[in-house]
Amino acid sequence: MRFRTRAIHVGQQADPQTGAVVPPIHLAATYIQPGVGQWGPYDYSRSGNPTRKAFETALADLETGCGALAFSSGMAAIHAAMMLLEPGDHVLASWDLYGGTYRLLRRILSRGRIQASFADSSDLNIFAKAVQPNTKLLWIESPGNPLLSITDIAGCAELAHRCGALLGVDSTFATPVITRPLELGADIVMHSATKYLGGHSDVLGGVLVVRDQKLFEQLYLIQNATGGVMGPLESYLCSRGLKTLELRVREQCRSALLLAQRLTEHPRVRRVYYPGLSDHPGHPIACRQMDGGFGAIVSLELDGSAEQAKRFVQSTRLIQLAVSLGAVESLLELPAFMSHASYEPAERSARGISETLVRLSIGLEDPEDLWEDLVQAFQKAFA
Secondary structure: OOHHHHHHHOOOOOOOOOOOOOOOOOOOOEOOOOEOOEOOOOOEOOOOOHHHHHHHHHHHHHOOOOEEEEEOOHHHHHHHHHOOOOOOOEEEEEOOOOHHHHHHHHHHHHHHOOEEEEEOOOOHHHHHHOOOOOEEEEEEEOOOOOOOOOOOHHHHHHHHHHOOOEEEEEOOOOHHHHOOHHHHOOOEEEEEOOOOOOOOOOOOOEEEEEOOHHHHHHHHHHHHHHOOEOOHHHHHHHHHHHHOHHHHHHHHHHHHHHHHHHHOOOOOEEEEEOOOOOOOOOHHHHHHHOOOOOOOEEEEEEOOOHHHHHHHHOOOOOOEEOOOOOOOOOEEEOOOOOOOOOOOHHHHHHOOOOOOEEEEEOOOOOHHHHHHHHHHHHHHHOO
16 A cells, blocks of 8 residues: 555544444553463553554554554653763764753763764764764664754665664654655654644654564564653554654645745845755655655744844744644744754854844744745844
8 A cells, every 4th residue: 555545544443342433542641461470462551552652663663664653742752762871881972953852962871871863964064974883873863853964865775784783763844644764774763743743732752663583573572661652642642643643744845845946046145945945955865755745844044133033933823833843834933043052152153153043933824924924024033
């Protein structure tokens, strides 16, 4: 079956007892066992839940993985992946990286003597030179957050495996609709399910999908031991979100490309970051590894001051000022003050995250309405 059909039907079999088209939400915390020492398919909801399993089954199929694990948040999922490392191991991560991941690597994991460093993964030569003898995990984002850099996933997979390391890919921005990193050689793919998978700003969650059964078992042990699992209601909402994922993402990509093209011509915009633009440095790789769309996030550098940037993001009427992304409603934010505020100022500057950088998450509104909203916000901010 094709992607859209699988997203609707895999893991979503009708309830055998009632014939209900939508499987019930299983809220039970524990399950009766057939006898002492005899275990049924479920025993305690931290270890497994039918509603969570349905979502995991569907996403594993869409990512062509051997299994998926759903967590209470995207950061819980990333933390579980990092717990594969031993003290003294090194993780090499992208420069263009979500602020929460940077904070985890820089401020938390270092306490357990796990080393972390950052390099430009959009240049494989630079990234390869940053690999150390004790590097056990490469962690990348493509597109990156917030500068929409594009990393050659297949190239990074070859680099990681040549060095005896794993490759993990945060594919939240791309979704399995556009990019499936496991098919390009990655070992782990992570999604903040809060974003496109849920798609309606009403669920918090994260997922890891892997292509190797042994790795899956290692991660399952970590998840079961630490307990950061996705709840049944959130699992149901994510399963429901998958059913419209392709339709939403394709339409959001079309709107994002249209707005990105128009923003390049606006006199108050110094630069637009969007991999669908032909002058984006990662455009050739994006065309190769992104299927039928370039994502629905557009970042732009305003030609003005930080105060004007603040006025701009506070002047939109339809596009709402908020962190997060990937939902049906459009959002915007200033990464330097919001999603990436955990970076030290010098680190933000080194990565090109200026105080006038705006990140737009394009939703499902009519793009003409979104454009009119941006135009009037420019007029107010730069009056």
